[in-house]
Amino acid sequence: MSRAITTRKKVMWTALAWAFGLLMFFPILWTFLTSFKTEATAIADPPVWFFFDWTTENYNVVQERSNYPKALTNSIIIAVGSTLLGILIAVPAAWAMAFVPGRRTKDVLLWMLSTKMLPAVGVLYPLVLLAKWLGVMDSRILLIVVLMLINLPIIVWMLYTYFREIPGEILEAARMDGANLRSEIIYVLTPMALPGIASTILLNIILAWNEAFWTILLTTVDAAPLTKFIASFSAPEGLFYAKLSAASMLAVAPILVMGWFSQKQLVRGLTFGAVK
Amino acid sequence: MGQISLNQVTKSFGDVQVIPPLDLQIDEGEFVVFVGPSGCGKSTLLRLIAGLEDTTSGHINIDGRDATELPPAKRGLAMVFQSYALYPHMSVRKNIAFPMRMAGLDEATQTAKINAAAKALNLTDYLDRKPGQLSGGQRQRVAIGRAIVRVPAAFLCDDPLSNLDAALRVGMRLEISELHEKLKTTMIYVTHDQVEAMTMADKIVVLRAGNIEQVGSPLDLYHAPRNKFVAGFIGSPKMNQIDGAEARKHGAETIGIRPEHLQVSKTDGMWKGTVGVAEHLGSDTFIHVHETGLMDMMTVRITGDIAARHGDTIYLTPEMDKLHRFDAQGLRQA
Numbered sequence: 291m292s293r294a295i296t297t298r299k300k301v302m303w304t305a306l307a308w309a310f311g312l313l314m315f316f317p318i319l320w321t322f323l324t325s326f327k328t329e330a331t332a333i334a335d336p337p338v339w340f341f342f343d344w345t346t347e348n349y350n351v352v353q354e355r356s357n358y359p360k361a362l363t364n365s366i367i368i369a370v371g372s373t374l375l376g377i378l379i380a381v382p383a384a385w386a387m388a389f390v391p392g393r394r395t396k397d398v399l400l401w402m403l404s405t406k407m408l409p410a411v412g413v414l415y416p417l418v419l420l421a422k423w424l425g426v427m428d429s430r431i432l433l434i435v436v437l438m439l440i441n442l443p444i445i446v447w448m449l450y451t452y453f454r455e456i457p458g459e460i461l462e463a464a465r466m467d468g469a470n471l472r473s474e475i476i477y478v479l480t481p482m483a484l485p486g487i488a489s490t491i492l493l494n495i496i497l498a499w500n501e502a503f504w505t506i507l508l509t510t511v512d513a514a515p516l517t518k519f520i521a522s523f524s525a526p527e528g529l530f531y532a533k534l535s536a537a538s539m540l541a542v543a544p545i546l547v548m549g550w551f552s553q554k555q556l557v558r559g560l561t562f563g564a565v566k
Numbered sequence: 567m568g569q570i571s572l573n574q575v576t577k578s579f580g581d582v583q584v585i586p587p588l589d590l591q592i593d594e595g596e597f598v599v600f601v602g603p604s605g606c607g608k609s610t611l612l613r614l615i616a617g618l619e620d621t622t623s624g625h626i627n628i629d630g631r632d633a634t635e636l637p638p639a640k641r642g643l644a645m646v647f648q649s650y651a652l653y654p655h656m657s658v659r660k661n662i663a664f665p666m667r668m669a670g671l672d673e674a675t676q677t678a679k680i681n682a683a684a685k686a687l688n689l690t691d692y693l694d695r696k697p698g699q700l701s702g703g704q705r706q707r708v709a710i711g712r713a714i715v716r717v718p719a720a721f722l723c724d725d726p727l728s729n730l731d732a733a734l735r736v737g738m739r740l741e742i743s744e745l746h747e748k749l750k751t752t753m754i755y756v757t758h759d760q761v762e763a764m765t766m767a768d769k770i771v772v773l774r775a776g777n778i779e780q781v782g783s784p785l786d787l788y789h790a791p792r793n794k795f796v797a798g799f800i801g802s803p804k805m806n807q808i809d810g811a812e813a814r815k816h817g818a819e820t821i822g823i824r825p826e827h828l829q830v831s832k833t834d835g836m837w838k839g840t841v842g843v844a845e846h847l848g849s850d851t852f853i854h855v856h857e858t859g860l861m862d863m864m865t866v867r868i869t870g871d872i873a874a875r876h877g878d879t880i881y882l883t884p885e886m887d888k889l890h891r892f893d894a895q896g897l898r899q900a
Contacts, residue, residue: 465617466722482654482655
């Protein structure tokens with residue numbers, strides 16, 4: 291009897307999970323379908339689901355009108371660059387906080403996290419002035435630095451929680467074995483933290499890839515990534531849903547594929563990282 | 567090589583002083599055991615010598631050189647940790663090679679030393695495995711292998727056998743003793759287990775609350791404990807300690823008699839009591855005696871087997887030359 295109840299419960303929970311999953315996935319599915327419709331079908335009322343004349347016309351138009359490869363390249367460089375730069379800075383910082391904590395370490399960590407609570411627009415004006423003064427507006431290096439700064443608290447927090455899981459005795463053993471700080475970080479700490487570092491990198495690439503506020507505001511042409519590419523299809527032309535959807539699909543496809551293949555790492559990153 | 571001396575060393579964590587000023591001399595080739603109840607500061611003392619903790623004041627000399635400010639890597643000591651602390655991402659071979667790699671030894675020397683250590687420690691078949699694929703005893707051997715390849719001035723062992731089961735512990739105890747006989751390297755060994763201390767040490771340092779209670783050979787400590795604490799801590803089962811009128815009869819505030827130094831009779835003797843529990847080990851029998859009017863429960867150890875049932879009346883007579891006398895401060899009387 292008890293087994294029957296368990297099975298029923300299982301079915302219920304599974305159904306609920308699927309329902310939520312589909313709800314979350316629906317916007318992407320809808321964008322995907324819309325991207326293959328004509329502009330007329332896209333705004334049809336009642337909406338058309340699967341039975342329409344599938345066309346790749348939108349994709350052709352989108353690619354003709356703007357430079358997709360360039361935006362893609364910019365997105366990759368900015369997302370990967372800002373993440374790697376962040377990792378380079380965050381590894382020593384997280385090491386210090388995890389293994390030689392001081393009296394104020396907890397405060398420093400909270401202070402870093404608190405910067406994420408500041409509305410981004412609050413620093414827009416000084417940042418734009420600074421970028422203009424330095425002559426780096428609409429450059430990839432500016433975006434790499436800005437996105438790195440924005441994601442740095444999260445990177446440090448994630449690495450910090452990973453490092454905390456590494457038993458201190460192993461690092462002490464390395465010290466006894468004659469390792470200096472550099473060798474200790476390179477040969478012992480980093481290899482042990484590699485799964486954690488990998489998921490931190492993945493998650494931050496996604497965050498940087500999807501970041502739209504700064505990437506849209508600080509670029510015009512040269513450094514414009516995919517977020518700008520999507521935005522350019524909404525503003526000047528009014529609302530052409532089908533083309534906008536095609537542009538969106540082109541922008542999210544690479545990151546979607548990457549996320550699919552690294553699901554396991556990502557889930558670990560999310561549950562062990564910044565949210566803990 | 568391998569002479570270590572501590573001069574007026576202290577350690578405080580914040581406002582709490584865990585090691586009051588302490589002096590200790592460890593001679594070359596000695597097997598020194600730090601023993602004491604948990605929280606007595608024995609691990610802290612070892613970590614101070616290792617350099618993993620900074621001294622608050624005082625000096626540590628290793629081979630005549632002031633090592634107080636040296637980082638652990640520069641002290642030339644090797645350590646075996648309680649948790650083994652092997653590098654989980656490296657094979658056994660790489661674990662053992664690590665200290666040599668850090669010292670910049672050439673490949674050929676490394677390989678030769680790894681093979682020699684593996685042979686001595688029965689690890690030859692496991693060199694390419696990761697620590698996760700080894701049993702507790704094997705991991706312990708790898709940790710020892712990693713310590714011996716670099717030929718340190720001294721080995722520091724932080725309760726390395728406490729994670730092993732009883733049978734394995736006895737075997738490893740013997741192996742470590744044999745290793746010390748063979749290498750003749752100074753060894754400082756921390757344990758909470760007085761049996762380990764008694765069986766392995768040349769010199770035992772008994773610690774309580776960061777203070778050294780007594781330093782001496784195992785038999786010194788057994789035959790002439792300096793105070794009531796050492797008397798109770800060294801020896802198993804524990805020494806019986808009797809206060810009051812009976813002690814004053816023997817000219818002391820407290821008298822102590824070890825369970826093995828009591829004669830048992832069913833008919834007559836100095837003290838009368840009732841048998842509580844009798845533990846038969848085959849070779850020995852431990853009898854717990856109640857209602858003696860001297861202390862809550864006295865323990866007697868008799869060689870061989872004896873028919874003693876719960877509730878039997880029993881008479882005990884101490885061997886007078888084995889009686890320990892302590893004064894009001896708990897110190898041994900001459």
